[in-house]
Amino acid sequence: MTGIPSSVADESTPAGDGRAADAKLVVDAVTVEYHTRKGTVHAVSDVSLDVPRGSTLALVGESGCGKSSLGRAMLQLPRPTSGRVIVDETDLCGLSGAALKHARKMIQMVFQDPISSLNPRRTVRDIVAEGLEIQGVGSGRAEIRQRVDAALEAVGLDPAHAGDRRPSEFSGGQCQRIALARALVLEPEVLVCDEPVSALDVSVQAQILNLLEDMKERYRLTMVFISHDLSVVHNIADQVAVMYLGQVCEVADTEALYGAPAHPYTMLLISSAPTLGGTLADSLGEAPIAATSSELPSPLNPPSGCRFRTRCPRATEICATERPQLIDIAPGHKVACHHPLEEN
Ligand SMILES: Nc1ncnc2c1ncn2[C@@H]1O[C@H](COP(=O)(O)OP(=O)(O)O)[C@@H](O)[C@H]1O
Ligand code: SF4
Ligand SMILES: [Mg+2]
Structure with a gap:
């Protein structure tokens, strides 16, 4: 691994405080809010992620959960409401004018709708x-x-x-x-792809995914790959972060996330993904989870405690009063849930 030398990767680095020493991209406590006539939209709330150099992080969740807002915040388009976005040693949120323009070369984005x-x-x-x-x-x-x-x-x-x-x-x-x-x-050194194949015919999707993989090697990219579909990212991601209503509820290496999901929402996504539902969810042993309500609450007024509690079949009292913190349950596997699923 091409880690930052240990003399640099100590607590004095921006990515200190126990974060991955070889992180190329660090998203630290990023919040994105939109102030609208109806009130404040809590699109992204206190999200932290590390993307190791040369790896691909997939950001997955249903439409409206804040994926694009977080992706754009990484590029400072626009600047997040609060938090830090660090590429190598540079906090992009602390830059403006010519310095920001220059730093933007390091991080580029591909959007969902290629034509518009x-x-x-x-x-x-x-x-x-x-x-x-x-x-x-x-x-x-x-x-x-x-x-x-x-x-x-x-x-x-x-x-x-x-x-x-x-x-x-x-x-x-x-x-x-x-x-x-x-x-x-x-x-660029970092490429953020926001649903780059979602608008394409299925037959073309694979070609573009293969091309992205080739370009990643050729340009030695670190990638963030946004998708609403877990089955699309299975082959391309090293790590998957699952988002729900503006927060990360689980992040794990790809194999662990699909093989031993710990968050009820991840399980729900796996069981409802068209090409994963029949195979992966069955092989997990856990019965596929059915959401108690299919409606996504409004990010104008997210539920207290755990934001998933209004749809979660495992919810108890504590889920309404305490926000579950994202904690390690295995190396590289974090989950934010008071009652995570057990590994079989
Ligand atoms: N410019 C904006 N002004 C107000 N609300 C917005 C704006 N952009 C996105 N939103 C809202 O923020 C939430 C997250 O949106 P978005 O980041 O686009 O999610 P996703 O990419 O996961 O579909 C949604 O409720 C969306 O309606
Ligand atoms: S914290 Fe509670 S409501 Fe949230 S996912 Fe876990 S069990 Fe469900
Ligand atoms: Mg989007």
Whole structure:
């Protein structure tokens, strides 16, 4: 493992206080709130995560649980309400102006809807070049063009064929390749992918997932992969964090999360994932959990104590009064539940 030397990874580092010493990306107590006419939307509440260098963390949970808000907060788009986002030694939340602009090169994002995320009026080359121009990377047009064409080739597009066309001439999968080239041309160290395949046909999803894996190796990326679907992230993630109503309820290495889920909500997600429900949940021995109510409470007014308690079949009195803390139940396996599921 390419850990930070121990002299650096002591309690004096931003990632100190017992966090993983080889973390490339540290999300520390991040909260995102939106102030609306109806009140404050608690989109992300006090989330902490470590993503080790070169690994992929999947962020999973149903629509509205705050995944995109957290992903965007990592890039300071916009800056979170509170908390820290540390890439290497740099707390991005503490930067502004030119320093933030410069640091943004390190962390890039690919969005869910490939077509609307690309400017329809610009050519593919211009779209991919935009970040380089904003960052002032490259010494002149020839170098920018060379970098853009290399990024297009890397994602499997022929620059001579694709470079002067506009996004509307491409399929969803090809547009996602263009979006990926736009992110990679800056040679970022961290890539946040927000549901990058959710809008694509199933047949194209696998191609884009394979491409992401290839790019991860080639560019030595550390990745955050957001998805509402646990079955999509199974093969791509090293670690999975499950979110519910703005909080992380369980985080574990992928095998442990699927093989021995400890949080009732994780179990519910596994049993309801179309391609996992029949196989994984059965093999776990625990009977698949049925939610007591399928309605997601409003993040304007989240339940007291454990936010999952209004849907949890295991809820007791303490679940309404005390917020369960995210605690270690095994190495690398954390769960926030007063009555976690037992491993069989
Ligand atoms: N700009 C915004 N203003 C107000 N509320 C927002 C805004 N963006 C997201 N939300 C709300 O915040 C919550 C989390 O949204 P989001 O982060 O998009 O979740 P997810 O990506 O998991 O679907 C939702 O209730 C959503 O309606
Ligand atoms: S803390 Fe209570 S309500 Fe929350 S998931 Fe655990 S058992 Fe269910
Ligand atoms: Mg989203």
